[in-house]
Each structure stands twice: as structure tokens, then as C-alpha cells.
Amino acid sequence: MSTYFTKDHEWLKVEGDVATVGITEFAQSQLGDVVFVELPENGKNVDQDDEVAVVESVKAASEVYAPLDGEIVEGNELLVDEPAKVNEDPEGAAWFFKMKLGNAAQLEALMSEADYKAFVETL
């Protein structure tokens, strides 16, 4: 399993041709207390950078983007009932959705954990 990161502060864990996607610890700390999560529909075909999910804190709504082309295969229903999980365990239990990769070559342009850490430090 390989883990990748995006400039939009999402992480992806890739197993075979399925990626599990969530937001990073840095993203949750910037958002503050999450009160609502809207998940994409299963079976939806998405392009890289499409807005596919929404995460709302007390302050504001933010979009979660598709990190790659592909098909949404599952949303994490836990977040619908317990949106605060996003603050508690953003890089674990609070994953947002799983997607079947449409173009695995796009993975190459994403960041490694070390690259992402360096990127966050520039912000």
C-alpha cells in the first residue's frame, strides 16, 4: 500500500486499483470543529479536481476535491453521523470516500509524505 498527498491537503492510500481518500491532519486543524460532511454518490464518475465532497466547520464550508480521475465506490457513512471524527482521526477512521482509479499514471504527480510535510512548512 502506498500513501500520497495533494496540495489540497488530501491523502490517498492506494491498494490495487482503489484509493481511500481523506483530509490531512493539517487540513482538519485549519478547518476547526467539523459539524457536517457531505459525501459523493456511489458510482459517480469524477475527474481530477472535481468538487466531490463538502466539509463544514462552525465557521465555513470547504470543498474536498477528487485527487484523481475515477469512480466513487464508497462513502464513509460514519462521518454523516459523527462529523467530529474528522477532527479526531482525519488520517484514519475519518476517511471520506474510496475511488476506483481511472488513470493510475496521475499518481506520479502527487506528493510523498516527506514532500507534503515540506510543502506544509512553506505555508
Place this chain on the structure above:
Amino acid sequence: MAEAADLLKTPLFDLHVELGAKMVPFAGYDMPVQFPLGVMKEHLFTRESAGLFDVSHMGQAWLVGPDHATTAAALETLVPSNMKELKPGKQRYTVLLNDNGCIIDDLMVSRPLASEDDGRLMLVVNAACKDNDYEIIAAALPENVKLEIVEDRALIAIQGPKAAEVMALHAPEAAEMGFMEARPLEFDGISVIASRSGYTGEDGYEISIPAGAAEAVAKALLADERVESIGLGARDSLRLEAGLCLYGHDIDENTTPVEGNITFCMQKRRKEAGDFPGGERVLKQLAEGTENLRVGLLLEGRAPAREGAEIRVPGTEEIIGRVTSGGYGPTLGAPVAMGYVPSNLAEIGTELELVVRGRALPAKVAEMPFVAQRYYRKPK
């Protein structure tokens, strides 16, 4: 967005930074939007204990005339509230109106307690409106009433069910004040002016302090474990749950006090006489009703509807109004909103839809405040 260097700082700026606040530009000031506790916990802490708010960005000013009747009469030419009848040591909420009877700003007015201060009224106005307000007020005053803008004082608020007991440790006479009363106090030997009021729906005080002593007062209050520093984020969610208007959003230069559903600020004498800017129009609205009204809105689901969200009647496509303030209410544990709808759809319980990201969310017109106000009324 203004550069940080152009932003004004309140006398508590250094303390906010020291406490780890996230600072943002607001109305030309560098203000704390949240502290390390975060908006949700700050909100809940205020409702169960006490929160300290820096509201020094707001405008403080005095109207100074020869006697109360003269000063009150001068202010009454701009506002639809009784000012002549305001008793010493009392505070009142009112609005500045333009010639259409629409709201230029909302403000608090207090009459000092001491007889030697007769003829003085203290005003607290919104930060973003203050320059314009002062211009309008100054231009309307007669020769013998002056506007004195206060630049050298901070304003802090302590709000919440434990605010009074903490305040009493430093200024025992604060305990004797009832809701909407104002008076000078000695706070640990520092001369301050306090009112028992605020913008959260909770009991508490707003305290005007000489700028140089503001940090000492704030630190004395924060030293108590019952008090935490609270940012503008929670201030907004607290006032929204309390059903209180945010100027420039829920009321503005296109809404009258009748449309804004704040006619409680107008007393009988003024409502009969209509002797204020736009009086004719406002009186007509009082008699015949208005096309639109500000209402509270509760959503069925968990998704918040924020400012600008369209309001529709279920099963139709027409936009009948918009949300003017909306978000998550931490105490209610649900999204809350307010907005304008046609008056025939303003009845409590009316089913509506709020459009969020293209999706129609079911909502109902609801009673405000969403969370019961807990102001302190003195026993008779």
C-alpha cells in the same frame, strides 16, 4: 484583504497573540477569530461558564449637551426609540435611520447614573459603521449638543452564567445591576463604565476601560478558571443562536425596523408620532405590514445553510428570499439561520426550502431566539 500592517490594533492585541489567537482582519482591525480552544468549545464554554470578548473595535462616543432633555431630543431626531424617558443608569438598544426609515446602524445608548453627568449619553456603535455614524450624528446635532468620539478606551465583554459571580470578585457593585443598566464601577481600583448587557443571549457585562488598563482588567478576569478568552467566531454563533441581528447582514440600509422584526426598539410615543427619519413609511408599515419580514429558520438535516442561500416554497422554483445569517448552532446541536421571506410566509411552522449547493433542504420558520436568553432581571 488589507495588509496586516494597515490594520488597527486594539489595546488587547498583544494579549491575544500571547494567548495563541488566530488573528484575522475585521472592520479594519486585526482581531482574534478564535483561540486555541476553537470556535465550538469557546461557544459552549461561554454558555456554561463565562467568555471574555474583546470588542474594542466598536465605536464608543459621548453625546454631550446642557441637560438630558436637550441631548435626548437631539438623538431622537435620528432614532425611533424613546430617549427622553431613559432614566439615569439605564441602557437602550436603538437604530439610526435614514430618510427611507432604513437602518444605518444599530447601537446601544446609556445614560450615566450620576447627576453631574446629566446631559451626557454614551453610544456604542458597530466598528464597520462608526465613521459614517459619527458623520451623520454630528451633522444632525444642534449647536449646544456635541459628539465626543472616544479613542482612548477599550471595550470588553464578559458573558455567560458565571460572568456575574466572577465580576463581583473585582467590582462588588456590579452584582446590583440589572439587565440593561449601566454605571461606573471600580474594578480592582480601576475606574470603568459597565453595562449589564451583551451580544450572546447570556447574562454578562460590557466594560469600557481606559486603554492602558484594559490588559490588567482582562488578565484579572482570565486568571479565573471560570473565564476563557473567546474569539469573533464564537461571538457570531452565540449571537445567531440568541436571534440577535448582525448589522450589514440581517439588517442594513435596505431594511426598516419593521421588516427587520426589531420593533421592540420603538416605544409607543415614537410609534404614534413617527417623528424620526422615514417616520411616515415606518408608520405605514406598522399599520399595514410589510412585503418581507426577517424570520428564524430551522433546518431538518445537519447541513448548515449560510448567508446568501436561496429560500423557496417546497415544490416551486421561485426564489422568495435569502438567508442573511446561517451556520451551525453548537448549543442547539443543529444548523440555524435567519433570513427574509414574504410576510404571508413568515408564520412560525411554515415549511420552506433552503437551497445549498443546488440541493433543496427542508426548513421551517421558527421562533427566535433559538436558545433561550438568560438575562438577569432584578427582583422587584
